[in-house]
Amino acid sequence: MTDVSESPRPSKQEEAARFALRSLFERRPIPDADLLDHLELFLRPQRIAELLALSDVYQRILDVHGVVMEFGVRWGRHLSVFSGLRATLEPSNFYRRIVGFDTFAGFKGVDVADGLSARVHEGAMSVTSGYEAYLGEVLALHELESPLSHIRRFELCKGDAPAALEAYLEGIRRRLSPSRISTWISTDPRRTVLSFFSLTLCGARFWRSTRRCTRTSPVR
Numbered sequence: 184m185t186d187v188s189e190s191p192r193p194s195k196q197e198e199a200a201r202f203a204l205r206s207l208f209e210r211r212p213i214p215d216a217d218l219l220d221h222l223e224l225f226l227r228p229q230r231i232a233e234l235l236a237l238s239d240v241y242q243r244i245l246d247v248h249g250v251v252m253e254f255g256v257r258w259g260r261h262l263s264v265f266s267g268l269r270a271t272l273e274p275s276n277f278y279r280r281i282v283g284f285d286t287f288a289g290f291k292g293v294d295v296a297d298g299l300s301a302r303v304h305e306g307a308m309s310v311t312s313g314y315e316a317y318l319g320e321v322l323a324l325h326e327l328e329s330p331l332s333h334i335r336r337f338e339l340c341k342g343d344a345p346a347a348l349e350a351y352l353e354g355i356r357r358r359l360s361p362s363r364i365s366t367w368i369s370t371d372p373r374r375t376v377l378s379f380f381s382l383t384l385c386g387a388r389f390w391r392s393t394r395r396c397t398r399t400s401p402v403r
């Protein structure tokens with residue numbers, strides 16, 4: 184047994200199991216037509232734990248008016264889960280938008296406070312070129328299978344998250360009349376809360392800036 188601070192993550196055994204599972208996935212004897220309905224077969228325990236955790240967090244915002252934001256979506260798996268949770272847990276809430284922010288070009292503006300991990304550097308965790316369009320198509324199809332499918336309720340905001348968030352909030356300010364903003368504030372302060380999840384490690388500069396944006400937003 185190694186000291187926890189020294190032990191590699193994942194362990195050699197986990198790494199080997201993941202490799203073997205990927206290889207079984209690539210050699211699956213399951214027809215393509217059945218694949219999407221049986222993807223759970225390949226979900227590792229960690230992924231199932233994450234689904235449960237996301238569901239738990241989502242259930243805590245059911246009585247709070249606002250949107251779900253994810254900063255750092257990468258391939259978009261959480262956005263897809265949030266879309267499914269919304270369809271299941273609040274099928275008639277047409278206000279609940281799911282908004283994903285990402286450069287779609289990897290880490291931007293790495294800060295010393297992000298630490299020295301080899302995985303943290305400018306451009307790390309980028310996706311394939313034009314991926315946001317593909318992700319948009321996937322999310323649109325999920326909404327087509329959900330209640331209120333005629334209302335588009337997701338947005339992908341591409342760019343450096345602090346600036347993209349400012350632009351997104353500015354768009355909301357323009358759409359809302361000043362009287363509506365004050366109604367929100369005076370009737371029920373909870374209705375002004377942005378349901379704000381930061382589910383990823385995206386750099387300390389990014390974290391500080393997004394906190395600043397949400398604190399100063401007039402729709403709070």
Ligand SMILES: C[S@@+](CC[C@H](N)C(=O)[O-])C[C@H]1O[C@@H](n2cnc3c(N)ncnc32)[C@H](O)[C@@H]1O
Pocket residue numbers: 254255256257258259260261284285286287288289290291292307308309342343344345382383384385386389
């Ligand atoms: C760890 S990955 C996100 C993983 C994702 N939440 C998941 O669970 O699959 C970090 C993401 O943050 C994005 N990112 C990093 N810095 C960013 C910034 N300043 N603005 C927007 N996105 C950023 C990267 O492009 C990357 O997709």
